[in-house]
Amino acid sequence: MKGSVKLASHQVVDFHGIVISRNDYKERDMLVKILTDKFGIKTFFVRGARKKGFKLASAILPFSHGTYFGNVNDHGLSFINGTRELEQYQQIYSDIELNAYASYILGLVGAAFGNDEPLPGVWFDNIATAINLIDQRFDAAIVANIIEIQLLEQFGVKPFLESCVICGNSSGPFDFSETYGGLLCQQHWYLDLHRLHLDQRTIYYLRLFSVIDLKQLHSIKVKDVTKQHLRHTIDTLYNDQVGVYVKAKKFIDQMGSWDQILKK
Structure with missing residues (x-):
């Protein structure tokens, strides 16, 4: 049925991720795009994310990063169950110029590797390092x-x-x-x-x-x-x-x- 969400059947896994973007979905939910260390760029369906007091609100803010756990599908939507060791790239989040450069880098990654494909070699670490340097106000x-x-x-x-x-x-x-x-x-x-x-x-x-x-x-x-x-x-x-x-x-x-x- 159009607009429906197919539930994941995979077991719960954990992964490190950097939130790229999020978009409203229907009346109460969101679709959150995350660059992950194990699965590449994945889109996660987050039920109830637009509700006041949503428990994972900080975890799905752009440029949040940390360890997430949930159900990850090979293709289509995946699902977040929780997080730990969550942090925010505060300088990037609050500075429009730093935000633009970090967004550009993440956009290039998406163009280079696409969605639903693990990043080869050390590319996730390279990108995470680049974002961290920008947050530390390197040029x-x-x-x-x-x-x-x-x-x-x-x-x-x-x-x-x-x-x-x-x-x-x-x-x-x-x-x-x-x-x-x-x-x-x-x-x-x-x-x-x-x-x-x-x-x-x-x-x-x-x-x-x-x-x-x-x-x-x-x-x-x-x-x-x-x-x-x-x-x-x-x-x-x-x-x-x-x-x-x-x-x-x-x-x-x-x-x-x-x-x-x-x-x-």
């Missing part, structure tokens, strides 16, 4: 850049950033070629007149971001002009080769425009 734009660069492989677009794609020269100077899918050393720039013409500082950070372990990131300071070049370069790669749209990205771009106006 959110740089954290997002790192995730963007490292996610390219999941979209089937892994730029070759180790050395020149033609001769293997690893010392540079380099430029980036979309045609060749990676770096060209100066000796081979003539092969692509439409290469991106990047400065060496931007190249340095693209290479660094492709391999850096976020768990080892203690501090990073990037000049504003380099951040602008990184933003433009990554946008070019995503627009030309990936083609995904994440709603939060539009708001981030608008914030960038506001900053430029205020600096004039």
Whole structure:
């Protein structure tokens, strides 16, 4: 029957999760989307979530995270029974800019991996680390850049950033070629007149971001002009080769425009 919810038959399991979003469902219920460590992105039916005094109200707020337990289906809706060790990313929840970057990262994850599929390797830990860094007020734009660069492989677009794609020269100077899918050393720039013409500082950070372990990131300071070049370069790669749209990205771009106006 249209609008009905099929009850899960699976046994109760526990998992760590980060609440991505929630939407009203019918008069009293909600559908809550959670990034989980074991099952990927799942949508949970939460009965009575819109009632005053609902016991799991804090557990389903966006950017809540902790251990959840419930019935998880392979496909379709799953169900939350309870939580423990629940926390809130307070800075992200209360800061519109941090919220936008965290939402963007989670949106990219959804675009890269889809729903109902476990994230491969250490990707859940990587995303959880990125969100935690943003909540600690690390440079959110740089954290997002790192995730963007490292996610390219999941979209089937892994730029070759180790050395020149033609001769293997690893010392540079380099430029980036979309045609060749990676770096060209100066000796081979003539092969692509439409290469991106990047400065060496931007190249340095693209290479660094492709391999850096976020768990080892203690501090990073990037000049504003380099951040602008990184933003433009990554946008070019995503627009030309990936083609995904994440709603939060539009708001981030608008914030960038506001900053430029205020600096004039």
